Amino acid sequence: MIKLKHYLNGYLKLHLTGFSPERFFNMCRKHDIEVWNLECREDGYECAMTVDGFLNCKPLVKKSEVKVRIQKKLGLPFFLYRNRRRKLYFLGVFSFFLILYMMSLFIWNITLSGNYRYTSDTLIKFMNEEGIRCGMKKSQMDCDYLESAIRTEFPEITWVSAQVSGTRLLVKIKENDVLSSIPIKDQSPCDLVAEKSGVITKIIVRSGKALVKPGDQVEEGQVLVQGLIPITDDSEQVVAENPVHADADIFAATEYKTVRTFSGWNVLEMDTGRKRHGFFLQFVQSAFHFLPPKSQESKWKFTMEEHQLTLFENFYLPVYWGMIHGKEYNTYERPYTEEEKNDLKDKINIQFLENLREKGVQITENNVKIQENGLEFTITAWAAGEESIGAARPFTPINDTEEINKTDERSGNND
Structure with a gap:
């Protein structure tokens, strides 16, 4: 928290030389001037100090007969001042947070837990038929309706809890192992x-x-x-x-x-040892694959690892990426x-x-x-x-x- 405060207010990295730097630090402490990251060098001392502290320590510099030189100006105020003419940079930062906010208004991940009798694919398909899917607005999500619809459609499910957390829809299910009524x-x-x-x-x-x-x-x-x-x-x-x-x-x-x-002829596959590696990137429904070119006469098998971008535990974004691995093989026949x-x-x-x-x-x-x-x-x-x-x-x-x-x-x- 203190580091964040220093960054927001701005601070200076100083280099001290002279007759009595130790006396200077003792007087700074007596006058409540904050000094941190103090390090002893061959040619003097290095430390960090707030801007206000630096302005108030001028009398102490004369008394202790030291020389203070500013090495770096750090923190948000100095950063904004150095980049005051980079309008496109700040426009890009603003656009990033605006897009991030807009993405937070939708559901980008549906997680099911507690389902054993019914597969996740079956439940996801039913929710899609009810208009509940990834990409829908969170404001249109009615958790009470979803809970009631699942219990009605699947009698063996006795308890359902649905809640939206971040950009994630969490559906917890409890199934009944005992018949609720005698047929x-x-x-x-x-x-x-x-x-x-x-x-x-x-x-x-x-x-x-x-x-x-x-x-x-x-x-x-x-x-x-x-x-x-x-x-x-x-x-x-x-x-x-x-x-x-x-x-x-x-x-x-x-x-x-x-x-x-x-x-009578068995078709076999033989690995040639040649491999291809690439990656893919997907945003919502648009996907881009990046793979080295391949020969039209060769045959390949591909496997893919998919990951979804997550900023926090329940903050998912519609950005997917992963690696693509390919192996070349030839087919031949023999009895x-x-x-x-x-x-x-x-x-x-x-x-x-x-x-x-x-x-x-x-x-x-x-x-x-x-x-x-x-x-x-x-x-x-x-x-x-x-x-x-x-x-x-x-x-x-x-x-x-x-x-x-x-x-x-x-x-x-x-x-």
Whole structure:
């Protein structure tokens, strides 16, 4: 704080020689004349003193018989006086702070925290649809509306806090790990049909009438459990059928197969060792790239590091820069080796099984093979497993009264 005060008021750097400089410093202290940065030199002393102190120390200079010479005039007043004719310089400084102020009226960075179930890209896309994006005016930002909109659009988010700090929009989110309400169970009448073909291995019916048994071959769309319960009389005759919501655990043995065909020639990339380095600069939407020229016949891969200009912790500006790194490579073709074919086969099979497990298929048998076909080869992965295949299909039960009326009309029994 004292250094800032000295700079704003201006100060002098002095050089002292003479009979008794020590006496001069003692008298300055007695008369409350501020002296600092005192250094002893071979030819005398150097120190710093305020302008007022320098004007008031003239009697002390005569008493102590020293000579005082001004080496430098430092501080804001002297700086402005030396540059009083540089109008464009001060215009540039004024323009800089004016632009900085104008940039501070907008939001240039959006930061999300606490989101795990929803990605930042998903939330940013939703905010863009709501008109909230980088580059908007802070005066148009309604934090209460944003908080309410996020909670409405994403029910799993139970708490949202949005605030503007500097040129930064901070959005803090808390997600609910527990269901806020118990979902209502669907009890509408329906059948259970097969989602895919297979052989029934196990069926446990809790509601409805089973139409298949273990060992039966079923096709996709076939009714497995009917959502009708027959009602019989004393003579075991069906007098009515009660529609219910069919419910059962139905498992079947299913089969899956994937076939991938590849050219017998493997395209490889070889690094030539040549590199290119440059940088880019972006202001708002305008970007400039600076890279050495490259040959039109060569191929390059580029990576980029991006940084955003930040003056303070929450004061971001729409200025981006970074380094660009490029590596040259050549491509060539050669036949697949047996080891490469086996590696490719294992990779395809592992991905194939992972996709089935994600669907809930319990793998019981797996086989993968390679077939050569001239200049091509085919990888075939096959798997057998067990999975749940029952899916609800709603139906509209026939009204008993309507059925009786239709029967009477057909028989000609009109009253």
